[in-house]
Amino acid sequence: MKKRVVVVGTILASALLFAACGRDSSSRGSNDKIQVTGQANDHQYQGVIQNGRYKTAKARGVDLSQDSGNQLNLKSFEDGMTELSQQQFSPKSYVFQEGQYLTKKTVTKWLGRKSKDNPDGLNPADNGQKDANKRNPMYVQQIGEQDYMKQDGNKLTLRGMTIGIGMNQKDYYEKEQYGPTFTTNIPTSTMEAKGREAAQTVLARVRKLPGVGNDVPILIGMYKQAPNDSLVGGVFYEYAVSYHGTDLGDWKQTDFQNVVFPATANHSVPNSNDEQSFENFKNKIQNFFPNLAGVTAQARYKGKQIQGMKVTITTQFYSETEITHFSQYVAQAAKTYLPAQIPIDITVNGANGQTQSVITRPADGGKFTAQVLNSY
Numbered sequence: 001m002k003k004r005v006v007v008v009g010t011i012l013a014s015a016l017l018f019a020a021c022g023r024d025s026s027s028r029g030s031n032d033k034i035q036v037t038g039q040a041n042d043h044q045y046q047g048v049i050q051n052g053r054y055k056t057a058k059a060r061g062v063d064l065s066q067d068s069g070n071q072l073n074l075k076s077f078e079d080g081m082t083e084l085s086q087q088q089f090s091p092k093s094y095v096f097q098e099g100q101y102l103t104k105k106t107v108t109k110w111l112g113r114k115s116k117d118n119p120d121g122l123n124p125a126d127n128g129q130k131d132a133n134k135r136n137p138m139y140v141q142q143i144g145e146q147d148y149m150k151q152d153g154n155k156l157t158l159r160g161m162t163i164g165i166g167m168n169q170k171d172y173y174e175k176e177q178y179g180p181t182f183t184t185n186i187p188t189s190t191m192e193a194k195g196r197e198a199a200q201t202v203l204a205r206v207r208k209l210p211g212v213g214n215d216v217p218i219l220i221g222m223y224k225q226a227p228n229d230s231l232v233g234g235v236f237y238e239y240a241v242s243y244h245g246t247d248l249g250d251w252k253q254t255d256f257q258n259v260v261f262p263a264t265a266n267h268s269v270p271n272s273n274d275e276q277s278f279e280n281f282k283n284k285i286q287n288f289f290p291n292l293a294g295v296t297a298q299a300r301y302k303g304k305q306i307q308g309m310k311v312t313i314t315t316q317f318y319s320e321t322e323i324t325h326f327s328q329y330v331a332q333a334a335k336t337y338l339p340a341q342i343p344i345d346i347t348v349n350g351a352n353g354q355t356q357s358v359i360t361r362p363a364d365g366g367k368f369t370a371q372v373l374n375s376y
Contacts, residue, residue, distance in 0.1 A: 004216040045096030057098035059107040076233025081164040099145025125305040137184040142166035234257035261297040270304040281337035311346040327357040331368040
């Protein structure tokens with residue numbers, strides 16, 4: 001699919017610019033050519049390129065699979081890890097590297113049940129029970145790693161690490177293969193206690209990995225998985241930082257919350273002004289074009305302060321000019337009605353789910369930029 005950029009204000013710089021176009025921060029190791037990407041702004045990390053290729057995570061894509069799971073959890077988990085890391089490892093001082101110390105084999109074992117064949121499993125042994133209130137649930141759902149590097153002379157050196165641990169508040173299981181799905185509800189207090197136990201175990205194991213050592217600061221964030229039927233992903237609910245050895249220090253609460261617009265009986269909004277702003281935006285664009293099927297949004301809050309918003313508009317256009325003019329109109333309406341000084345992503349989808357345009361604004365509250373996607 002070819003992209004055509006429709007300018008609404010000023011075209012923003014790409015989030016990933018090669019170092020030749022940004023700061024000259026490339027470095028060379030003894031055997032590999034190491035290069036880092038440039039920064040579009042101070043809120044984003046530079047990334048690591050090795051021998052011309054982006055360094056992907058060694059445990060990329062590993063989680064405890066649950067059928068019909070909430071796929072929004074995966075995105076929220078990764079975004080939340082980066083958000084926590086920015087508080088501890090400033091993008092102005094650190095270079096981001098996808099996790100290179102936890103392998104796919106290691107994470108898979110840790111996410112399994114503890115058994116004779118898998119003594120490293122973080123989840124409890126199967127007690128043979130099938131009843132939801134008697135069985136041992138799977139508490140730990142996913143584990144992620146992010147590395148934070150500093151340039152020392154001609155090489156990049158590990159100077160920080162973030163480990164995310166995803167915890168289930170609902171554990172979905174089958175009593176027999178391909179049978180109906182049942183649910184074990186996990187009390188919040190139990191989830192938090194089991195999470196802290198897992199965090200302490202994971203920290204001790206990570207400290208023993210070659211290249212990590214005892215003095216690299218390690219941030220461990222605890223993530224609450226959203227249920228399968230949730231319209232939003234989960235959130236990180238607490239974190240702690242280990243500066244030396246296996247001492248985790250004090251746990252700090254995050255006060256993060258994901259909400260849905262329009263608000264529903266099951267999803268309230270922390271700030272009614274934001275809800276009204278979205279309703280004004282929604283009404284404005286619905287009056288512009290007769291074939292809008294829906295306008296919804298997901299927003300991230302810290303306390304009562306909105307941190308960002310992702311809007312989805314579903315409609316059916318019949319010509320490229322309709323898409324172009326509607327995208328321009330949406331950008332103008334978003335600037336007028338949606339909250340200022342936060343990152344906003346707006347996606348316009350056709351009735352078949354195909355993305356027709358994307359309208360974005362960065363975290364610094366700059367200009368909106370629209371990209372219309374052509375079919376050729």
